[in-house]
Amino acid sequence: MIGPKALPVTIISGYLGAGKTTLVNNALRKANGLKLAILVNEFGNLAIDEDLIIAQDDNMISLAGGCICCSYGNDMLLSLKELTSLDNKPDHIILEASGVAIPSAIESSISLITECFTESIVSIIDCEQIQDQLNDKYIADTVISQIQSADIILANKADLIKSDSPFHNWKENHEVLNKAILVSHSDVDLDIFLGITRQDWSPNKIRKKADKGHTNKFWSKVFFPRALVDPKKLSEALTQSNLFLVRAKGHVSGPDAKIYEVQSVGHRSYIKLANKEKLPGLVLIGTKEHMDFDLLNQGLKEFGSFSA
Amino acid sequence: MFSFLYIDGSIKDEFKQLGKKMITIYSAEKIITMNPARPFASHLAVKEGKILGTGDLAELEKWGDYNLDDSFKNKVIMPGFVEGHAHTMEGTLWRYVYCGYFDRTDPDGKVWSGAKTIEEVIDRLKKADKELLGSDDALSGWQLDPIYMGNKRVSRADLDRVSKTRPIGILHASGHIMNVNSKALELGGLMKTGINHPGIPLDKEGYPTGELYGPDAMTPVGVHVGFNRSLTDSDEAGLIAFGKLCVRTGVTTVTDLAARLTEDGVDAMIKITNNKNYPACVVALKVFLGATAKETVELVQALKKKSTERLRLGRIKAVADGSIQGFSARMRWPGYHNGAPNGLWYTAPDQLSDLYKLSLEAGIQVHTHTNGDEATEMALDMLEGALRKYSSPDHRFTLQHCQLADAAQFRRMKKLDMCVNLFANHHYYWGDEHYRLTVGPDRASRMNACKTALKTKVPMAIHSDAPVTPLGPLFTAWCAVTRETASGRIQGEEERIAIEDAMYAITLGAAYTLHMDDEIGSLETGKRADLAILEEDPFLVNPNELKDIKVWGTMQAGRIFDASLL
Numbered sequence: 001m002i003g004p005k006a007l008p009v010t011i012i013s014g015y016l017g018a019g020k021t022t023l024v025n026n027a028l029r030k031a032n033g034l035k036l037a038i039l040v041n042e043f044g045n046l047a048i049d050e051d052l053i054i055a056q057d058d059n060m061i062s063l064a065g066g067c068i069c070c071s072y073g074n075d076m077l078l079s080l081k082e083l084t085s086l087d088n089k090p091d092h093i094i095l096e097a098s099g100v101a102i103p104s105a106i107e108s109s110i111s112l113i114t115e116c117f118t119e120s121i122v123s124i125i126d127c128e129q130i131q132d133q134l135n136d137k138y139i140a141d142t143v144i145s146q147i148q149s150a151d152i153i154l155a156n157k158a159d160l161i162k163s164d165s166p167f168h169n170w171k172e173n174h175e176v177l178n179k180a181i182l183v184s185h186s187d188v189d190l191d192i193f194l195g196i197t198r199q200d201w202s203p204n205k206i207r208k209k210a211d212k213g214h215t216n217k218f219w220s221k222v223f224f225p226r227a228l229v230d231p232k233k234l235s236e237a238l239t240q241s242n243l244f245l246v247r248a249k250g251h252v253s254g255p256d257a258k259i260y261e262v263q264s265v266g267h268r269s270y271i272k273l274a275n276k277e278k279l280p281g282l283v284l285i286g287t288k289e290h291m292d293f294d295l296l297n298q299g300l301k302e303f304g305s306f307s308a
Numbered sequence: 309m310f311s312f313l314y315i316d317g318s319i320k321d322e323f324k325q326l327g328k329k330m331i332t333i334y335s336a337e338k339i340i341t342m343n344p345a346r347p348f349a350s351h352l353a354v355k356e357g358k359i360l361g362t363g364d365l366a367e368l369e370k371w372g373d374y375n376l377d378d379s380f381k382n383k384v385i386m387p388g389f390v391e392g393h394a395h396t397m398e399g400t401l402w403r404y405v406y407c408g409y410f411d412r413t414d415p416d417g418k419v420w421s422g423a424k425t426i427e428e429v430i431d432r433l434k435k436a437d438k439e440l441l442g443s444d445d446a447l448s449g450w451q452l453d454p455i456y457m458g459n460k461r462v463s464r465a466d467l468d469r470v471s472k473t474r475p476i477g478i479l480h481a482s483g484h485i486m487n488v489n490s491k492a493l494e495l496g497g498l499m500k501t502g503i504n505h506p507g508i509p510l511d512k513e514g515y516p517t518g519e520l521y522g523p524d525a526m527t528p529v530g531v532h533v534g535f536n537r538s539l540t541d542s543d544e545a546g547l548i549a550f551g552k553l554c555v556r557t558g559v560t561t562v563t564d565l566a567a568r569l570t571e572d573g574v575d576a577m578i579k580i581t582n583n584k585n586y587p588a589c590v591v592a593l594k595v596f597l598g599a600t601a602k603e604t605v606e607l608v609q610a611l612k613k614k615s616t617e618r619l620r621l622g623r624i625k626a627v628a629d630g631s632i633q634g635f636s637a638r639m640r641w642p643g644y645h646n647g648a649p650n651g652l653w654y655t656a657p658d659q660l661s662d663l664y665k666l667s668l669e670a671g672i673q674v675h676t677h678t679n680g681d682e683a684t685e686m687a688l689d690m691l692e693g694a695l696r697k698y699s700s701p702d703h704r705f706t707l708q709h710c711q712l713a714d715a716a717q718f719r720r721m722k723k724l725d726m727c728v729n730l731f732a733n734h735h736y737y738w739g740d741e742h743y744r745l746t747v748g749p750d751r752a753s754r755m756n757a758c759k760t761a762l763k764t765k766v767p768m769a770i771h772s773d774a775p776v777t778p779l780g781p782l783f784t785a786w787c788a789v790t791r792e793t794a795s796g797r798i799q800g801e802e803e804r805i806a807i808e809d810a811m812y813a814i815t816l817g818a819a820y821t822l823h824m825d826d827e828i829g830s831l832e833t834g835k836r837a838d839l840a841i842l843e844e845d846p847f848l849v850n851p852n853e854l855k856d857i858k859v860w861g862t863m864q865a866g867r868i869f870d871a872s873l874l
Contacts, residue, residue, distance in 0.1 A: 016658045042598050073598040077528055100653040108505045109524040112498060138638075138657050138686050141650060 002272040007084050008119035009093045010194055011106050013146045015133060016099035018124045019156040022186035023193070024096055025049050030190045031065050037083045037090035038069040039076070041098040076106070077113055084115040092119070092194055100142050104149040119195060120265040123150035124186065125177075127161045131170060147176055151266025152192070152246060159184035179244060179266070181217070181287060192218065195265060196249040196283055218246065219291055223282045225252040225304035231260035234303045235269035238262075243299050244290035250282025252303075331355045331374040332866075333365065336385045338845055342815050342830035352385065354837040357866035361833050380860075384845045386811070387830050388560025388838030388862055389781035390818035392729045393708055393771035396542035396564040396590065399550030401450045401775050404534065405436045407478055408451035412778050413556060415549035417874065426457055426466060429478075433470040440474070447471065448534035449478035450775070452487060455741060456794065462487045463511070464518025477533025481737070483776060484634040486520045488529050493518065496529030522634070541573050547580045547590075554588040555869040557780045558840030558859040561819070561828050562588050565675065565708065565773075566595040566625045569611060574621070581618040587862060587869045589618045589838075591822055593625040593675060596655065601662035605670050612672075617865070623822075625708070626663055626676045627654045629683035632711060632746050633738055637680030639712070645748035650682075657686050664694035664705070673823060674705050675729075681712040688720045695724060704767070706821045709734075711755045712747065718757070718764040727821040730756040732770040732787040733777035735800075739793035753800035758788045762809055769818035770810065782846065785810035786855035807854065811846055839863040 012020050024038055025048060038048075048061060048069060055062040061069040066088065072079035076095075083093060093116065097106055107118040123146045126133075133143045147153060155177070161167045171177045181188070225234060229252045238248045248264045251274055259274040262282065284296075297306070332354050339349040341362050349362035353371060361368055368374070399415060406412060406420040407429045413419050423429045429452065437447055447470070454460055467476045467489035475492035479485075493499040493516055501514035507525030509517045520526045530536060542550060542564070554562055567573065569592060581590055594608050604624060612622025629651055630636020635644060636651040643650055655663075660676070667674045678684040684707060691705055706727040707713070711734060713721075721728055735756050743752040754760075761768040770788050772779050788810045793799050805813075819829030828836050843858040861871040 016656055042600055042603075071598060074523075075527055077524075078531075098656070099659065100656040102652065105506075105524065108507070111504060112508075112525070112528055114497065136657075138682070138689075139653070142653060 002117050002270050003114055004275055006117045007093055009095050009110055009116045010119050011095050011097055011103045011121045013097045013103035014124035015143050018126045019186040020096050020124055021047055026186055028052050028067055031067055035066040035091045037093045039079055040071050040096045042071055080116050102145050120151040121149055122152045123147050124154040124156050127155050127157050127167055151268045153180040155180040155182050156186050158182035192246055195247055218285055219288050220283055220285045221306055223284050223306055224308045225280050227253055228255050229303050231262050231271040235262045235264055235271050238264035239267045239269050240299050243296055244286050246285045248282055248284045251278040252280050331371055332377050333368050333374045334377050334380050336380045337382050339385045342387050343832045354866050357837055359831055359835050359837050362831050380841055383860055384842045386840045387815045388840050389558045389814050391559050391562045392769040392818035392821050393565050394562055394774040394779055396547055396550045398775035400542050400546030402549055405433055405449040407449040409453050409456040415552035426462055437471050444474050446533045447474055447476045451481045452478045453481040464490045475532045482633055486526045488518050492529050492533050495532040541568055544576050544580050551587045552874045553779050555862050556871045558862055560588055560838035560862050560864045562590055564590055564592040567592045569594045577619050578616055586618055587864050591620040593623045596624055596626040596663055601666050605666045605672055608672055624674045626674055628676055628678045628687055629654055629680050632679050633741055638682040639680040640682040646745050657690055661690040661694055664691050665698055668694055668698040668700040675708050677708045679709050679711050684710055684713045684717050691724055704823055715760050718760050718766050721766045722764050727767040728761055729769040729771050729821055730758055732756055732784050733772045736787045736793055737777055739799045740795045757803045758805045759803045767820050768813055769821045770813045781814035782857050783855040785814050789851045807847055837863055837866040
């Protein structure tokens with residue numbers, strides 16, 4: 001279980017040129033009041049769009065909307081700790097890993113401190129380059145481990161790939177890439193990328209949000225858990241790979257009658273005690289490409305249903 | 309500008325006096341110049357910190373008035389040694405408790421006997437514990453190497469016997485592992501169950517054993533036991549101590565091969581080395597880390613202009629992979645002998661390629677750490693590609709360590725005009741481990757292939773990587789000449805080199821890799837008066853005794869440093 005005050009860290013992984021920095025810039029533009037802290041290995045590569053920058057010193061760039069950006073140099077954990085002890089504490093940390101970093105190793109390190117937890121690993125690949133990279137004698141194994149440890153794989157620059165390109169066939173034949181989400185210009189909804197980060201949960205609001213739907217790529221639905229559901233078991237059920245859920249988040253009333261927040265992303269799930277009284281209900285997000293409602297009902301039926 | 313001399317006769321006399329003092333001729337039992345045109349001499353003339361000439365007294369007298377100095381008449385003089393791969397942090401480490409297995413001399417000349425058992429290490433720490441003032445001050449040690457203690461693991465319980473109230477941390481010789489006590493784990497927030505980290509082994513009860521592997525696991529605790537993140541930066545006192553080690557080992561030019569070179573750090577280094585008694589010229593390379601290639605090259609171009617007589621800036625150090633004994637070096641097929649998975653890239657191939665291109669274009673030299681043979685191959689590929697675009701005459705890009713390179717890779721280095729600096733000392737300290745565990749007998753025999761480098765005519769230096777192994781070019785030369793390992797085996801006898809080749813490697817060879825062979829490395833007219841002053845002739849001793857030759861001290865830019873007076 002995650003401590004109540006631990007800050008979520010999303011690790012962005014991917015080889016050079018995949019689109020990590022654009023993904024960060026997009027997140028900053030879409031933050032909409034969410035205070036993001038961006039932690040990068042090196043400032044020079046960050047190239048934050050200038051109109052987002054308010055002030056800059058050696059160690060920190062202040063950005064529009066209360067967001068900040070820092071470089072971590074050779075001590076990532078210390079930088080993370082420093083971020084969590086800021087007066088104006090961020091809501092969410094995005095850690096942009098170096099091009100050859102293995103994200104699971106970063107996750108292991110983050111697990112050593114209680115101030116943060118790894119919310120998810122998002123790996124981004126370049127559709128145009130990935131086939132060459134997986135044949136490259138130097139970096140293939142590095143890129144593979146970046147993909148393998150990902151909860152969400154973004155297959156970027158999809159617009160540069162023609163519909164009859166062998167890429168599509170190739171992607172289908174690589175099991176690990178099957179769940180990859182095709183995107184262009186690193187453009188992906190913040191609910192997908194960082195999780196459903198808004199704090200104001202009520203069945204009406206989540207239903208409204210879910211009904212609003214997502215882009216034509218995603219579906220989202222509200223799931224109503226039964227009373228006194230084991231939050232851990234539910235969170236693990238949400239990660240079944242045949243359900244192809246991208247993310248899920250919401251609240252359940254546990255066997256101890258306490259309210260738990262439940263989240264899942266890819267094969268990762270976590271629970272924590274809700275800090276406020278909440279009504280049970282979860283938002284589930286998946287890709288339309290892989291939607292199978294029967295399988296979903298089947299896979300989650302012991303925990304509740306899609307109608308109240 | 310000297311017009312005043314004609315006004316005041318006394319000043320004129322003084323100038324004459326000064327003029328007299330300006331040339332000093334030193335006699336010696338033998339002077340080995342490493343200058344092929346005149347390899348040996350009996351006398352050496354020094355003026356303004358430079359070598360005026362070598363020869364016999366009659367020849368040198370012709371320069372004019374001189375002082376004859378016979379203090380070295382029973383000594384053997386060589387060009388001051390050049391250490392092409394060291395880190396000045398060794399000076400800083402000596403303020404911690406020495407826990408190494410081998411005898412080692414500290415900056416003040418005290419020989420610390422090796423601690424042969426874990427009990428000896430504990431006793432040494434207990435003694436240091438009593439000398440510390442505050443009850444919660446950190447106690448730090450360094451150079452522990454349980455490999456030589458029957459590979460027995462050290463646990464936090466062992467260190468808890470020294471103290472339960474103060475944090476204790478002991479850095480291993482490899483620099484990749486640290487042992488800590490329970491208090492240190494507690495301060496680092498790791499004294500708990502439920503940790504799931506490959507670098508933190510757990511005991512039966514689920515608590516960390518106290519061994520921490522790799523920087524990620526070491527950092528949270530390291531800051532509480534004196535090993536913080538700027539450990540590789542030597543502070544002022546550390547740099548002064550390091551200078552003393554140079555004198556004791558005959559070194560007059562030394563590299564600080566992976567410095568962060570922050571603005572404050574550079575200012576401090578300039579201040580210390582500018583001191584008129586600082587005995588060595590420090591060549592500091594900026595490490596390529598945490599900044600883009602473009603930023604790094606621009607920074608180093610600016611730093612280059614800050615160079616002084618005794619602090620040389622303007623070179624870059626890149627790190628391609630990790631270490632072989634840490635299983636983080638990148639290996640080609642068939643990989644590690646024990647089946648460990650391949651290591652890690654510390655720098656992406658494309659980043660290294662960018663760095664090479666921009667540096668070639670700017671005329672900045674890059675030294676690249678490669679340990680595994682795949683890392684060497686990658687660096688060669690990236691440089692070959694970069695050279696096609698930006699040819700740069702006499703670039704002398706150097707592979708550092710380059711421990712596992714095979715003959716074909718040396719041939720490519722030659723084709724690409726590269727230099728190599730091989731880690732001869734490593735072969736002695738960890739050769740047995742490589743034979744037994746990491747790479748197996750065949751490849752262990754070709755590690756640090758000095759003979760192949762020479763046969764292929766790749767300009768070569770050999771190094772200590774101090775503090776990983778002790779600074780001492782004569783010891784390094786002995787390692788390359790004998791290829792003996794710590795257990796006394798000769799490993800890879802085909803790769804042994806002759807004494808004269810080893811002596812070249814620690815003088816002109818290393819100077820060449822730094823683009824300084826026009827200035828140091830041999831005793832020739834116009835070069836800096838840098839001398840290693842020895843008690844015996846390295847060319848005449850039994851090769852096995854090379855490492856035991858006593859160093860009297862050095863001369864650096866004409867200034868004499870007696871090791872016994874430091």
